[in-house]
Amino acid sequence: MKTKIPVFVLLVLFPLAMLWADQLFYVSFASRVMIYAIAATSLNLVLGYGGMISFGHAAFVGTGAYVGSILVAEGVTSAFIGWPAAIAVSALAAWIIGAISLRTRGVYFIMITLAFAQMMFYLVNSMKAYGGDEGLSLRQRPSLLFDLGNEVAFYYVVLFLLLLSIFLLYRLMRSRFGRVVVAIRENEARAEAVGFPVYRYKLVCFVIAGAGAGLAGALLASHGKYVNPNVLHWVQSGTLMIMVILGGVGHLWGGVLGAAVLLGLEHLISDYPIGWLASLAPNYQQHANLGVGLVMLAIVLFAPQGIAGLMERRKNASP
Amino acid sequence: MLRLERVSKRFGGVVATDGVSLEIAAGEVHALIGPNGAGKTTLVGLISGALASDGGAILFEDRTITAMKQHDRVRAGLARSYQITSIFRRLSVLDNVALAVQARSGSSFSFWRPLEKETRLFDEARSILEAINLQAKATTPAATLSHGEQRALEVGLALATQPKLVLLDEPMAGMGPQESRSMIELIERISAGVTVLLVEHDMDAVFRLADRISVMVDGRMIATDTPEKIRANPEVRRAYLGDEVPA
Numbered sequence: 019m020k021t022k023i024p025v026f027v028l029l030v031l032f033p034l035a036m037l038w039a040d041q042l043f044y045v046s047f048a049s050r051v052m053i054y055a056i057a058a059t060s061l062n063l064v065l066g067y068g069g070m071i072s073f074g075h076a077a078f079v080g081t082g083a084y085v086g087s088i089l090v091a092e093g094v095t096s097a098f099i100g101w102p103a104a105i106a107v108s109a110l111a112a113w114i115i116g117a118i119s120l121r122t123r124g125v126y127f128i129m130i131t132l133a134f135a136q137m138m139f140y141l142v143n144s145m146k147a148y149g150g151d152e153g154l155s156l157r158q159r160p161s162l163l164f165d166l167g168n169e170v171a172f173y174y175v176v177l178f179l180l181l182l183s184i185f186l187l188y189r190l191m192r193s194r195f196g197r198v199v200v201a202i203r204e205n206e207a208r209a210e211a212v213g214f215p216v217y218r219y220k221l222v223c224f225v226i227a228g229a230g231a232g233l234a235g236a237l238l239a240s241h242g243k244y245v246n247p248n249v250l251h252w253v254q255s256g257t258l259m260i261m262v263i264l265g266g267v268g269h270l271w272g273g274v275l276g277a278a279v280l281l282g283l284e285h286l287i288s289d290y291p292i293g294w295l296a297s298l299a300p301n302y303q304q305h306a307n308l309g310v311g312l313v314m315l316a317i318v319l320f321a322p323q324g325i326a327g328l329m330e331r332r333k334n335a336s337p
Numbered sequence: 338m339l340r341l342e343r344v345s346k347r348f349g350g351v352v353a354t355d356g357v358s359l360e361i362a363a364g365e366v367h368a369l370i371g372p373n374g375a376g377k378t379t380l381v382g383l384i385s386g387a388l389a390s391d392g393g394a395i396l397f398e399d400r401t402i403t404a405m406k407q408h409d410r411v412r413a414g415l416a417r418s419y420q421i422t423s424i425f426r427r428l429s430v431l432d433n434v435a436l437a438v439q440a441r442s443g444s445s446f447s448f449w450r451p452l453e454k455e456t457r458l459f460d461e462a463r464s465i466l467e468a469i470n471l472q473a474k475a476t477t478p479a480a481t482l483s484h485g486e487q488r489a490l491e492v493g494l495a496l497a498t499q500p501k502l503v504l505l506d507e508p509m510a511g512m513g514p515q516e517s518r519s520m521i522e523l524i525e526r527i528s529a530g531v532t533v534l535l536v537e538h539d540m541d542a543v544f545r546l547a548d549r550i551s552v553m554v555d556g557r558m559i560a561t562d563t564p565e566k567i568r569a570n571p572e573v574r575r576a577y578l579g580d581e582v583p584a
Contacts (some may be wrong), residue, residue, distance in 0.1 A: 204426065
């Protein structure tokens with residue numbers, strides 16, 4: 019709690035400071051980070067808390083992004099309609115994909131979720147009416163009661179939705195349902211043997227995560243005023259997994275930390291050249307993923323609980 | 338209470354359960370013995386619903402449960418413990434038992450209210466810890482318990498579902514004499530209120546606890562009788578008991 023309040027104050031003041039410094043780019047960048055944080059947090063629910071290694075989470079982000087964008091393109095510009103619709107359709111997609119995928123386990127589950135996501139990737143690629151492989155540009159962001167075209171207003175809306183998502187996850191994991199999800203992760207056979215209909219709980223967990231991803235997708239499309247099929251590509255699913263593992267699997271703030279560190283790192287590497295490195299390898303900035311990969315390697319080897327796990331350990335060590 | 342009618346199960350070409358019929362009466366402690374690989378654990382799996390049978394029928398309280406899912410059987414009052422300890426290792430001992438209590442008390446599709454507020458649930462879990470003598474270990478992670486304590490928790494998880502019939506799959510597996518004795522006492526105590534199917538290799542325990550004994554060899558049930566008659570049965574002696582039990 020002691021560290022959380024100053025961080026919260028910082029997040030609230032950040033856009034005002036950037037406004038004053040005329041650096042609106044960073045407000046937009048922070049919004050993007052927070053949107054990815056929502057997506058990674060929703061993946062953390064299935065992956066970290068539920069122990070279901072879904073390699074197709076981008077399918078639900080993408081569904082939300084496309085539903086949100088198509089509605090705007092068709093003239094439905096109210097976010098009060100667009101975002102809930104994106105959440106609902108993504109939840110429905112998660113229900114259908116989950117109902118089939120959750121009959122498998124282990125490697126098969128990883129593969130089948132990946133396969134479904136790739137199917138959807140090719141499906142949107144062929145949607146010629148909505149841009150096909152070129153994607154879909156929007157003339158404007160959807161609006162709430164006010165115009166979301168303003169970067170600062172958009173930032174605060176995303177910040178609110180991120181904190182709401184974290185709070186919902188917090189409550190969820192302390193509820194009866196959350197206890198069952200963790201029990202299934204810890205020992206699925208035993209959870210069934212004490213009388214829990216395991217499959218149903220996993221499916222509901224999967225659907226909730228899909229809904230969260232749908233919200234993130236709608237926000238992502240609103241933010242960039244653009245969506246293309248790559249939002250459903252398996253690389254996107256992999257990026258979300260990396261965020262969760264980096265931040266902390268099964269930690270409340272894992273998705274947030276992972277998104278912030280990964281996107282922050284990418285930005286630093288590609289936008290701030292290091293002289294001596296550039297003289298050694300002139301193109302190194304186009305390979306930001308190499309740097310990210312090295313950080314990932316270090317985390318997996320030395321801090322398997324991710325950044326959140328590291329911070330917790332430090333907190334417990336110091337009185 | 339429980340009736341099996343020519344239940345069979347194959348794993349590929351191996352017949353693990355070969356047309357087994359068995360009847361367990363309400364209130365009894367029914368022991369199931371047999372050499373390793375006889376198919377005892379498979380039978381426990383079939384009765385509990387973890388495995389699906391290939392043929393035959395299973396009736397519980399005169400209801401056919403052959404196609405019923407495991408969690409529904411648990412709710413109907415049919416719980417099991419495992420030969421190889423299967424607990425929630427990273428959760429506390431109390432949380433382990435509380436989960437089992439939670440499973441049978443109302444719906445767990447509750448997403449908002451914190452579980453800690455349900456004091457009744459934890460009170461019940463504590464009383465079960467008392468019954469299995471683990472109340473002092475309530476807050477320790479289950480993984481750090483001694484082997485004997487883990488075996489007790491294993492049985493406790495089955496008991497917490499409030500079964501009418503409990504299937505105990507080798508509860509004394511790997512236990513020293515001291516631990517075995519307290520497990521025998523525990524089973525004696527619970528058998529006052531619950532019907533027990535006890536799979537066990539420890540013959541002292543079996544002959545001390547069982548009202549009736551069934552003997553399985555190579556997937557077949559070769560005898561079901563009182564302990565005295567099983568002891569005297571030449572076929573059983575040849576197949577299994579050998580020199581272990583003096584006539």
